[in-house]
Amino acid sequence: MSKLTRLQRAFARSHIDLRYEGGVYTVRNEATEATILLPASLPLEEKAVKQLLAFASVKTPHGDAAVCAACATPDFHPGTIAPVGAVVATPMDVVIPAAIGTDINCGMRLLTTGMSLAQLAPRKSELIARLQSVLLENERNIPTHTSAFKALFDAGPMAFIDKIQPEGLWGSVDRDRLAEEVTRCIGLDSLPANSRYAPEAFVSGREVFRDPCLGTPGGGNHFVELQVVDKVLDRHAAYAHGLKAGDVVAMIHSGSRDVGFFVGGRWMDRAREAWPAGVRHPESKLYALAGPLAHEYLQAMGVAARYAWLNRVVLAEMVRREMADLFGAEKSRLVVDVPHNVVLTEQGLNIHRKGATPARHGDLALIPGSMGDASYIARGLGHADWLWSCSHGAGRRIRRQETRGIKPTPTSGADWQCVTLREERLIEEAPQAYKPIGAVIDAQVDAGLIEGVARLRPWMTFKA
Structure with a gap:
């Protein structure tokens, strides 16, 4: 019996019809269907x-279908409510808050350092000590006026x-460079916002707010x-x-920290509370908002x-400052900043990306592997069948809760090193907990989602 036949029989027991052709799974139940781009060499998880x-069968409070199309990229694996690697399109007056949860606009930022590995390697231990201090040991100084936060939320990054x-930190920031770099942030200019939805501390009117989360990467991956x-x-x-072989770049993966937890949690609750009395609640806990409430969300x-x-800007500027102090490096530039956990309005639709990255035609995408595997810079090809998206990484193959049997990853090796204050990260985030990035990239290149620009190998990874 073939692997596909075994999968089909297993899924049939859950009343799911499964087909596989050309590297694409099509899955259907009585309500809906979705497509999954996944090489045959990688596992398809029933959960x-x-x-x-x-996710694809979510309905509005009035009983109408909320979703126009649903698909998944090759880093596809189970999430808490919605699966990671999922992309769903809804009409512009419908959103599903739980689809992206609380880590809103988690994303990647990549900047060049203007220096090669040969230049940095002799002072590696000094560099580690400096970056560990600011990234992991809270040795940072980021006084921010509440008027600046309010301007961010009401008028945008330039304000x-x-x-x-x-x-x-702001005393060492090149404002002109920062303003120019705003144009290389994918989707940032299309995000509406209003400070009335912000946590009170950010807009309280006090002169300075030292936010304890600002400039922190966060846990997990x-x-x-x-x-x-x-x-x-x-x-x-x-x-x-500005990329050439042998140069060192800095990749930052972080999200909205406590602000996202505040906003995401509040609006998931609000979506549930807005559900009409007497209407059966969805078993998936994915509640749609429609009309004015959707626009408020x-x-x-x-x-x-x-x-x-x-938050990613602050992390990047801390890296830049430490490298400038240590090496006199002043040639850093932003390559791209790209989200992978957000709702963006595109093509007349609300595109919900849960652990998936925009890959519109010509846009750069960042696709990291594990901390022991390669990462890729790619260029999107704007494939409509995959909702103008690509994967946000390799994707986990072993859930974090199931990694206890993995041997701890060495803190150093011949080519790369993980710096962390929490030893459990060496197990939870071990390279073997993730899918091989090569197969994930190849599948998307072959399917016409992306084309490669450069491959990056890890040198030192800082995990909180």
């Missing part, structure tokens, strides 16, 4: 498929930059990683973005999303 079909006072450009895949594109989500951008 994730059930979550995807539940925030105009309000920066030259105090603490979030990280700050120095990587080496291992291979250039598109010479012209790499040159245009997008403004609240925008508050957390803009904060996530700022």
Whole structure:
């Protein structure tokens, strides 16, 4: 009996019809269908498929179908409510808050350092000590005026930059460079927001608020990683973005921290509370909002999303400052900042990406592997069948709760090192807990979602 036949029989017991052709699974139940881009060499998890079909079959409070199309990228695996690697399109007046949860606008930021591995390696221990201090040991100084936060939430990133006072970290920030880099942040300019949805401390009117989360990567799979450009895949594109083999870049993976938890939790509750009395609640716990409440949610989500951008900016500026102090490095530039856990209005639809990355035609995407595997810079090809998206990483193959049997990852090796204050991260985030990135990338290149720009290998990874 073939592997596909065994899968089909197993899924049939859950009343799910499964087909596989050309690297694409099509799954159907009585209510709906979805497509999953997944190489045959990678496992298809039934729990994730059930979550995807539940996601695709969400209805509005009035009983109408909320979802126009649903698919999943090759990093597909189960999530808490919605599966990771899922992409769902709804009409512009419908949103599903639980689809992206509380880690709103979790995303990636990549900047060049302007230096090669040969230049940095002799002072590796000093660099680790400096970055560990600011990234993991709270040795940071980020006094931020509440007027700047309010400007961020009401008017946007450029207004925030105009309000920066030259105090603490902000005293060393190149404002002109930061303003220019806003244009390389995917989707940022399309996020509505309003400060009335922000936590009170950020807009309380006090002069300065020292937010304890600002400039922190967060736990789980979030990280700050120095990587080496291992291979250039598109010479012209790499040159245009200041990338060449042997250079060191900094990749930052973080989200909206407590602001996202505040906004996401509140609006998931509100969506549940808005469900009409006497109407059966969805078993999936995925509640849709329609009409004015949907537009309100997008403004609240925008508050957390803009904060996530700022959090990545602060992390990047701390890396830049430490490297400038240590090496005199002043040639850093932003390559791209891209979200993978947000609702963006595109093509007349609300595109919900849960652990998936925009891959619109010409846009850059960042696709990391594990801390012991390669990461990729890719260019989107705008494939409509996959809702203009690609994967946000390799995807877990072993759930975090099931990693106890994994041997701890060595803190150092011949090529890369993980720096953390929590030893459990070496097990939970071990390379073997993730899918091989090569197969994930190849599947998306073959299907026409992306084309490669450069491959990066890890050098040192900082995990909180």
